[in-house]
Structure formats: C-alpha cells, structure tokens
Amino acid sequence: MFTGGYWSPNDRYLGGESSRVGTFTVEEFKMRRVLLIITEQLGYEDNMKKLSWFPPETPGTKVDIEDDETMDKIAHYGVGFGAATLYVVREDDPYIGRRTGWNTSLEDDENLWMENPDVGNVGEDGDGSSGGDSSDEAENVTEDESSGDGRRTNVDDKSYKKFELGQEYMSIDSFKNALHKYAVKKRRDIKYKKSDSTRVIAICSNGKCPWRICASINSSSPRVVVRTLQEEHNCTWQGKVTLLTYSRISEIYIEEFRLNPYFSAQQLQEKLLARNINVPWSKCERSRLDCLKKFDREQDEQFSRLFDYVYELKRANPGSTVELVVKGTEFEKFYVCFGALKSGWKAACRKILHLDGTFLKWRMNGMLLVACGRDPNDQMFPIAWGIVEKENTPN
Known part of the structure; x- marks a missing residue:
C-alpha cells in the first residue's frame, strides 16, 4: 500500500511511503478494514482515505475504489496474483501530499525503464512516439532506411514503431530487444516458439490468444524482416512477463x-x-x-589497471611521489603525493600536518589515510593520501 502521496496530472503517484499491511481473506478485505489500517496502523489522519488501484486488464488506467464491490474484485485478484497494490491520497484534495519528504513514487522508476536501451522505450500505445514533431527525423531518413513510398521501416535498438509487416531490424538481437520492450511496456506474457540465428517466432503464452509474430533474415540483405504478424490480444493480463529475465x-x-x-x-x-x-x-x-x-x-x-594509473600520474605530474605495493597479484597499499601540492605546502603553508583516516566499507575493507595542511587563508590544504590495510596485529 502506498500512502501519504498525491497524484500528478498524468496519474503518477508521487511522494508518500510504501507499506506491507498484512494478509487478509476475501471476507476481511473491506473498505472499513483498510481505512482502519490507514489511521490506526499507519498513523494517518482520517482524511487520508481516497483509495485507488490499477486493474490488471488496464494497467495504465487508475480506478478509484468507491465501495466494497470493488474491494471484492481486488481481493479475488490478489488471491490469484498473490498480492494487490493500493494507493491512498487525501480525500479533500488528492493533489496535496501529506509527507512530501518521502519519495517512493514510480516516476524515477519509470525513467529507468524508459531510458534503458534494452527495455522499455515503447510508448503505451506501442508506437514509441514521444508526442513531438517527427519531421526532423523524417528528413534524416536515407533511401536505404525507407520503403518505396517514403515510409520509414528501419528500426534500431533505441526506439521502434508499432510492429508492422515488412518492418526491418538490424539483427536478430535487435528484434529480440524490441520484443522485450513490447512485453514489458504492454505487460504481455510472450514466449519464443522458435529462436535461432536466422528466424524468431514469438507467440502469446496464453494458448488461446492469437497474437503471433515471425521475423527472419532477408535473403537479399543481412537485415531481419517481419514476415507474419497477428497483433491483437484477446487474453487478460496475468501479472507475468516471461521475457523479463x-x-x-x-x-x-x-x-x-x-x-x-x-x-x-x-x-x-x-x-x-x-x-x-x-x-x-x-x-x-x-x-x-x-x-x-x-x-x-x-x-x-x-x-588490474592500477600500474597504468601510476605511470600516467608520474608522467602527467612531474615531481610527484606515487607508490603501489602488491602482494603477488593482490592489492596491498597505495600512496600519492602530487608534486604541485608538495611544493605548494613547502612554499606557502604553515609547517603543520594534520593526519586523519577513515574505514572503507563494503568490498574494500581497508583504510583511507589523508595528510592535510593549512594555507595562508586558514583553509585545508590536501598534501597526500593513501589506501592501506586496516589496522591489525602484523602491521
């Protein structure tokens, strides 16, 4: 359950916090029970009681929950799916967030899916359009990338239009990437019926659904062409994407x-x-x-490139002291003192050294040691730094 946020104009839930509120039977999952959880268990005010959800058959459409009949539908969906997600906002004004400091919205998450070159550059309608003017793109289409009537048919890895007969892809992998994007963005469970170096056949995992696409390498060029396409689905969304490995x-x-x-x-x-x-x-x-x-x-x-790094530091910074110590093939310690910092400290800084260190966390398991001075403006002046093993009995 996402609680305490608000809706953006395009039905994105912003702000708020997510919580697992427990397991319920179908009979227990009622409006009154959920509202009590919001106020008593999660600690929100009585006004935080406008509930919504996204039905699986229309995942991009927000539906407000008004009565127990809708709650029963959600409960039965949760039984088959294993869980259900609800979104809660203020009833008097759903566009005001109660806890604006939290940020568990899906806005940033959506950007991840959209910007990744392999997954998610398809619009909700499957045409990959962004709503902008495409005239500039059309002007840059070469004869090799266009069909005889001037319509662009070439598709690259980063964007593609709705699947069409005769559509061309640069390679088998490029076509598979387009299928992955389509499956994730349209939330369809698609599987490969046949996949080899020359041909790919994909069908809907629901055996009764007619959706099917076949693409193979063109005999006259190395490109992959869509040969067969049945683009209509008659199945419902089941919450599973097999191609999302x-x-x-x-x-x-x-x-x-x-x-x-x-x-x-x-x-x-x-x-x-x-x-x-x-x-x-x-x-x-x-x-x-x-x-x-x-x-x-x-x-x-x-x-593995630390020795190259040491060489480049010495070459680009004459007078610097750079030391790298390894034990066999394992890193042991590293020390750097740039020549310019060394001469600057000698020429203008107070003859006082400040030494400090901090532990390196996670995979490094060592210590970072730093030597600093004070410049004439009484500001910190870094002189040297090094990475060593953490303190133990041998050292």
Whole structure:
C-alpha cells in the first residue's frame, strides 16, 4: 500500500511511503478494514482515505475504489496474483501530499525503464512516439532506411514503431530487444516458439490468444524482416512477463544496487509488483547477485589497471611521489603525493600536518589515510593520501 502521496496530472503517484499491511481473506478485505489500517496502523489522519488501484486488464488506467464491490474484485485478484497494490491520497484534495519528504513514487522508476536501451522505450500505445514533431527525423531518413513510398521501416535498438509487416531490424538481437520492450511496456506474457540465428517466432503464452509474430533474415540483405504478424490480444493480463529475465532486471536496476548495496531482493520484488509485474523472489535474488558480480568484475578491471594509473600520474605530474605495493597479484597499499601540492605546502603553508583516516566499507575493507595542511587563508590544504590495510596485529 502506498500512502501519504498525491497524484500528478498524468496519474503518477508521487511522494508518500510504501507499506506491507498484512494478509487478509476475501471476507476481511473491506473498505472499513483498510481505512482502519490507514489511521490506526499507519498513523494517518482520517482524511487520508481516497483509495485507488490499477486493474490488471488496464494497467495504465487508475480506478478509484468507491465501495466494497470493488474491494471484492481486488481481493479475488490478489488471491490469484498473490498480492494487490493500493494507493491512498487525501480525500479533500488528492493533489496535496501529506509527507512530501518521502519519495517512493514510480516516476524515477519509470525513467529507468524508459531510458534503458534494452527495455522499455515503447510508448503505451506501442508506437514509441514521444508526442513531438517527427519531421526532423523524417528528413534524416536515407533511401536505404525507407520503403518505396517514403515510409520509414528501419528500426534500431533505441526506439521502434508499432510492429508492422515488412518492418526491418538490424539483427536478430535487435528484434529480440524490441520484443522485450513490447512485453514489458504492454505487460504481455510472450514466449519464443522458435529462436535461432536466422528466424524468431514469438507467440502469446496464453494458448488461446492469437497474437503471433515471425521475423527472419532477408535473403537479399543481412537485415531481419517481419514476415507474419497477428497483433491483437484477446487474453487478460496475468501479472507475468516471461521475457523479463533476471539479467534484464539487473540491467534496469543496476544503478539502484550501486547506490544502495543493501537493496534487497524483497525491495526489488515490491518495486516490480508496484508496476503490476509479478516476479518470484528467487528471480529477484538472482538479479541482485548478478549486479554484485558485475560490480566485482568492474572492480577487478579497475585494480588490474592500477600500474597504468601510476605511470600516467608520474608522467602527467612531474615531481610527484606515487607508490603501489602488491602482494603477488593482490592489492596491498597505495600512496600519492602530487608534486604541485608538495611544493605548494613547502612554499606557502604553515609547517603543520594534520593526519586523519577513515574505514572503507563494503568490498574494500581497508583504510583511507589523508595528510592535510593549512594555507595562508586558514583553509585545508590536501598534501597526500593513501589506501592501506586496516589496522591489525602484523602491521
């Protein structure tokens, strides 16, 4: 349940905080019970009682909850789906947030999905348009990228139009990326019926749904062309996206894990659930571990280039003292004192050194030591810094 926020003009929930409020039977899940939870359990005022939700059959449309009949519908949906998400705002003015300091809105989350080159650049109508003037884009279309009637048919990895017969993609991977974007943004459970180096056939996971698309490599060029397309769905949204693999999820939320190393699989699952996408905890945990492995590989790559870094520092800063100590293939300690800072301290600063250090957290497990002086303006003047092992018996 998201509580304490407000609605933007385009039905985005901004501000507020998210809470898990418990497990209920269908008979218990009534308006009165939910309003009591908001006031007594979550501590909000009586006025915070305008409830809304996004039905799975129309995930982009907000529906206000007015009576127990709607609550029964949500309860039955929650039984089949495992959970349901409600949004609560002030009844007198839904565009005023009670706790504006909180920011658990989906606005930033939406930007992640939209800007990622592999997932989510498709508009809600599937045409990838942004509402702006496309005349500039049309002027830049080459003859190779256009059909005979001037209509652009080439599609790249970053944006694409609605699927059409004869539409061209640069490669099989490019076409698969477009399918992934479509599945996530339209919240459709699509699976591959056939996928190899020359042809891809995708169908709806609901066996009775006629949606189907087939694309294969053009015999006269290396591009991939849409050969068969049945674009209408007659199935309902079930909260599952098979093409949203753990690696795709980690690509979308890798910056979230980078900024918050304690971001848990459960929090990731709740973020996806707020988008009406049901992902098992195990897949979220695999995504989390995949991000951590990527961070380790990035760190290994950076440490492997430390000798290049030392060489470049000495070359670009004559008179500098740079020391790197390794034990076998493992990093041990590192020290830097730039020549300009050294001569500046000798020439103009007080002959006093301030020494300090701090522990490095998470994967580093060492200490950062710093030596500073005081300049004539009585400001801190950095002189040297180093990274060493944390204090122990041997050192």
